[in-house]
Amino acid sequence: MGDSGPESSIKRIAVIGAGPVGVSCAKYLLAEKVFDTIDIYEQRDGLGGIWNLSMPERSRHIPVPQTDPRYGQNVNDDNSLEFESPLYDYLETNIPKQLMAFSDVPFPEDDPLFPSHQAVLRYLENYAQDVRHLIRFSTAVTDVRLVVDEATGQERWNVVAQALRRKKTTSAFYDAVVVANGHYTVPYVPDIKGIAEWNATYPEIIIHSKAYRRPEDFKDKKVLVIGNSASGLDIATQIAKYCKGPVLLSARSVSAFGTLPPSEWREDVDEVVEFLSKEEGDRAVRFRSGRIVKDIDAIVFATGYFYTFPFLSGLSPPVITDGLRIRGLYQHLFHIDHPTLAFPVVNLKVIPFPLSQNEAAVVARVWGGRLDLPSTSEMRHWELNTIRRNGDGKHFHLKKFPDDAAQINELYAWAERARRREGLENDGRGKVGTKWDERQVWMRSQFPNIKAAYAKRGEEKVKVKKMEDLGFDFGEWRKTAQEKDLDMFRGAKC
Numbered sequence: 059m060g061d062s063g064p065e066s067s068i069k070r071i072a073v074i075g076a077g078p079v080g081v082s083c084a085k086y087l088l089a090e091k092v093f094d095t096i097d098i099y100e101q102r103d104g105l106g107g108i109w110n111l112s113m114p115e116r117s118r119h120i121p122v123p124q125t126d127p128r129y130g131q132n133v134n135d136d137n138s139l140e141f142e143s144p145l146y147d148y149l150e151t152n153i154p155k156q157l158m159a160f161s162d163v164p165f166p167e168d169d170p171l172f173p174s175h176q177a178v179l180r181y182l183e184n185y186a187q188d189v190r191h192l193i194r195f196s197t198a199v200t201d202v203r204l205v206v207d208e209a210t211g212q213e214r215w216n217v218v219a220q221a222l223r224r225k226k227t228t229s230a231f232y233d234a235v236v237v238a239n240g241h242y243t244v245p246y247v248p249d250i251k252g253i254a255e256w257n258a259t260y261p262e263i264i265i266h267s268k269a270y271r272r273p274e275d276f277k278d279k280k281v282l283v284i285g286n287s288a289s290g291l292d293i294a295t296q297i298a299k300y301c302k303g304p305v306l307l308s309a310r311s312v313s314a315f316g317t318l319p320p321s322e323w324r325e326d327v328d329e330v331v332e333f334l335s336k337e338e339g340d341r342a343v344r345f346r347s348g349r350i351v352k353d354i355d356a357i358v359f360a361t362g363y364f365y366t367f368p369f370l371s372g373l374s375p376p377v378i379t380d381g382l383r384i385r386g387l388y389q390h391l392f393h394i395d396h397p398t399l400a401f402p403v404v405n406l407k408v409i410p411f412p413l414s415q416n417e418a419a420v421v422a423r424v425w426g427g428r429l430d431l432p433s434t435s436e437m438r439h440w441e442l443n444t445i446r447r448n449g450d451g452k453h454f455h456l457k458k459f460p461d462d463a464a465q466i467n468e469l470y471a472w473a474e475r476a477r478r479r480e481g482l483e484n485d486g487r488g489k490v491g492t493k494w495d496e497r498q499v500w501m502r503s504q505f506p507n508i509k510a511a512y513a514k515r516g517e518e519k520v521k522v523k524k525m526e527d528l529g530f531d532f533g534e535w536r537k538t539a540q541e542k543d544l545d546m547f548r549g550a551k552c
Contacts, residue, residue: 066427076100077107080238127381161492256333279355290360416469463550
């Protein structure tokens with residue numbers, strides 16, 4: 059079987075969050091069979107993370123603009139946003155279920171190609187069955203503090219948590235911590251010229267997408283949606299069925315889903331540069347082109363979220379400064395100075411479930427002593443190179459296709475380099491992640507088109523179970539593909 063390396067000093071692990079990422083990490087840690095304790099802390103009363111729908115009572119009343127990455131973080135604060143999901147009533151996935159699923163648990167065959175959020179939550183409940191006993195529900199982590207043993211020099215983490223129902227505070231020491239509480243808590247509403255005064259003059263017209271729930275609320279209203287990523291496009295599509303005239307969709311750049319085909323329900327407009335005073339027009343905004351639109355009844359900002367980890371506020375240097383990225387990470391995963399702190403699935407524009415599997419496989423093997431990290435200097439060099447390539451702001455964690463597919467395959471290969479250990483599944487390799495082949499990479503390249511074709515089916519779309527039902531046949535495409543068409547596979551490292 060070979061030498062599995064020295065026994066790891068990591069025995070007790072805390073996982074913060076019982077969403078899909080936290081659950082996935084717990085499964086891989088459990089499969090490693092060397093950890094004495096794995097505790098999952100979940101502040102809500104059920105698992106599923108953002109897939110657990112809630113009402114946006116507090117999200118409706120955030121400041122406008124909202125540029126503070128620390129707003130609404132305290133679980134005991136009346137303004138806390140910690141318990142509100144960004145889900146909305148009619149949300150369905152924008153990723154085909156065959157691509158979205160964890161590799162070891164497929165979605166049910168009867169689920170539509172793009173499952174509803176209710177179906178995803180059922181799927182996650184099933185996926186989590188073998189780690190559910192590890193979850194401490196209604197328990198919010200309030201502080202994670204580094205403690206160094208003076209005798210051994212070993213780092214440990216003091217995790218302070220509050221049992222929300224009993225109002226009881228507990229404290230426990232762990233050798234490693236997985237930070238899997240997500241990054242869809244604190245909304246970002248940009249400080250556009252005149253927006254604060256406009257919002258004061260016309261209160262309750264502006265909301266962030268986190269406060270959106272039903273398109274019927276926009277019936278017969280003139281609506282502007284700002285932002286053209288997944289949520290912006292989906293919300294605009296829903297609202298268009300009810301609003302007055304085509305919905306206005308404002309964006310600064312081309313969507314991550316590519317140039318959108320013209321549509322009767324949508325009018326594409328450029329960036330909003332100013333919210334105008336009442337003297338210049340009633341409920342009016344000016345676009346970069348100079349065009350002015352008046353009499354707007356509702357504005358939805360689908361402009362994203364800040365990264366925020368309030369329980370790590372005592373860590374120095376801080377992992378969060380302006381909220382645009384997480385500082386001091388190697389491979390978007392391990393904290394460079396303290397590698398017993400891991401941040402899975404912080405990247406944007408990725409397929410989260412398979413990514414979480416492969417990151418969990420790497421984390422479990424590193425902490426289990428079967429896989430080694432590079433030196434601290436090498437890890438710092440990686441971060442600096444990423445800054446040079448992507449910038450030091452919101453694009454740092456961005457993964458555009460095919461880089462997102464390459465990340466999945468690179469992580470799979472990284473985990474496969476681990477030393478084998480007798481007693482682990484797969485002949486000592488341990489629990490494996492997912493490796494994307496050409497078909498999956500092609501599906502990833504096509505899923506915006508697949509989703510558009512799916513939407514055109516109207517009420518009949520729920521009968522569609524696979525992409526071939528919509529005419530997307532990889533085998534047929536591959537027969538006639540040109541050499542340039544195959545570049546995506548080389549870019550995805552498959």
